[in-house]
Amino acid sequence: KQEVTQIPAALSVPEGENLVLNCSFTDSAIYNLQWFRQDPGKGLTSLLLIQSSQREQTSGRLNASLDKSSGRSTLYIAASQPGDSATYLCAVSTGANSKLTFGKGITLSVRP
Amino acid sequence: ETGVTQTPRHLVMGMTNKKSLKCEQHLGHNAMYWYKQSAKKPLELMFVYNFKEQTENNSVPSRFSPECPNSSHLFLHLHTLQPEDSALYLCASSQALHPDGETQYFGPGTRLLVL
Numbered sequence: 657k658q659e660v661t662q663i664p665a666a667l668s669v670p671e672g673e674n675l676v677l678n679c680s681f682t683d684s685a686i687y688n689l690q691w692f693r694q695d696p697g698k699g700l701t702s703l704l705l706i707q708s709s710q711r712e713q714t715s716g717r718l719n720a721s722l723d724k725s726s727g728r729s730t731l732y733i734a735a736s737q738p739g740d741s742a743t744y745l746c747a748v749s750t751g752a753n754s755k756l757t758f759g760k761g762i763t764l765s766v767r768p
Numbered sequence: 769e770t771g772v773t774q775t776p777r778h779l780v781m782g783m784t785n786k787k788s789l790k791c792e793q794h795l796g797h798n799a800m801y802w803y804k805q806s807a808k809k810p811l812e813l814m815f816v817y818n819f820k821e822q823t824e825n826n827s828v829p830s831r832f833s834p835e836c837p838n839s840s841h842l843f844l845h846l847h848t849l850q851p852e853d854s855a856l857y858l859c860a861s862s863q864a865l866h867p868d869g870e871t872q873y874f875g876p877g878t879r880l881l882v883l
Contacts, residue, residue, distance in 0.1 A: 660810065690871070699770065699858055699874035700811075745811065755824065756872065758811040 658683045658750050662759035669736055670767050677731040677762050679746030684724050687749040691720050691731050694743045694761065703744075704731070736766045771795040772875035774859050780881045781849065789844040789878045791859030798864045800842040801872065802834060805856040817842060818865045849882045856880075 659682045669675055679689070688707045692700040704713045704720040706729070712721040719732040733740060743763045747756040772793045781787050793800065802814040816824035817836040831853075833845040842859055856877045862870035 692874075697876075697879075699772070699774075699876045700860075701770065702871050702873065705871050747811075755813055755816070756811075757813075760808070760810050 658686075658748060658757045660746055660748055660757050660759035662744075662746055662762050664762065665760065666763045666765070668765040668767060671736060671738060673736050673766075674732070674734050675736055675764075677733070677744050677746075677764070679729040679731070679759055681727045681729075681746075681748050681757075683750065684727050685750065686724065689720075689722050689729050690747045690749070690756070691718075691729075692745045692747065694745060696742075700745065736764075738766045738768050740764060741766050770873045770875065772859060772861055772873050774857075774875035774878050776878060777876065778879045778881075780883065781846070782883055783849060783851070785849075786845070786847040788846065789857055789859075789880075791842040791844075791875055793840055793842075793859075793861040793873070793875075795861060795873060797861040797873070798839050799862045799870070800836060800839070801860040801862075802842065802844055803858040803860065803874075805858055805877070807855075811858070814844075816865070823865065846880075849880075851882050854880055854882045 661680045690705045691703045694700050706713045706722045717734040722729045743761040745761040747758045775790045799818045804812045814828045815834045820836050835843040858877045859875040860872040862872045
């Protein structure tokens with residue numbers, strides 16, 4: 657059974673810092689890995705999707721990497737801003753039904 | 769806005785009530801999903817529909833009954849719920865079910881409280 661782990665559960669950094677959020681998964685037979693952002697009381701917004709054949713994806717100040725063999729992904733946020741404060745969830749797709757298995761998320765707080 | 773709307777946004781119901789959650793997507797997608805997000809637990813997939821046909825039921829109790837009348841609408845009918853069913857229920861859609869996976873677009877969720 658696939659399990660996704662995100663540690664730590666919460667992170668607080670000062671504005672301007674570059675930071676890395678980690679995600680690990682137990683079964684390397686994945687189709688893709690996605691990073692989502694969730695603001696309090698709201699749904700999820702897709703940030704980046706990395707196919708199993710890819711190593712990384714970039715969007716603006718965000719860069720996500722995937723090491724399928726070791727079961728790890730990182731989300732790099734450059735020059736963090738208070739508006740980046742949110743919960744970041746990692747999810748892996750492990751079936752033809754596009755079934756996503758989620759981690760519990762990392763709640764990020766960027767202090768002004 | 770992601771193009772996926774959910775109503776109501778908040779719902780309080782007793783254990784003997786019957787209610788329904790509604791999801792509508794304006795993206796022309798063909799796959800729709802229901803997820804449950806409980807406090808301190810990972811998001812859990814409940815149901816998947818592809819071209820109106822249910823393709824996944826993730827061992828969900830029968831007190832939750834999904835309905836997908838067309839590719840744009842998805843309902844979750846609730847009856848005789850338990851307090852532990854209190855959670856945020858999220859709907860999502862994607863273009864279709866593809867082996868390589870598809871980006872899923874989420875609605876804002878319905879916050880459900882069962883008393």
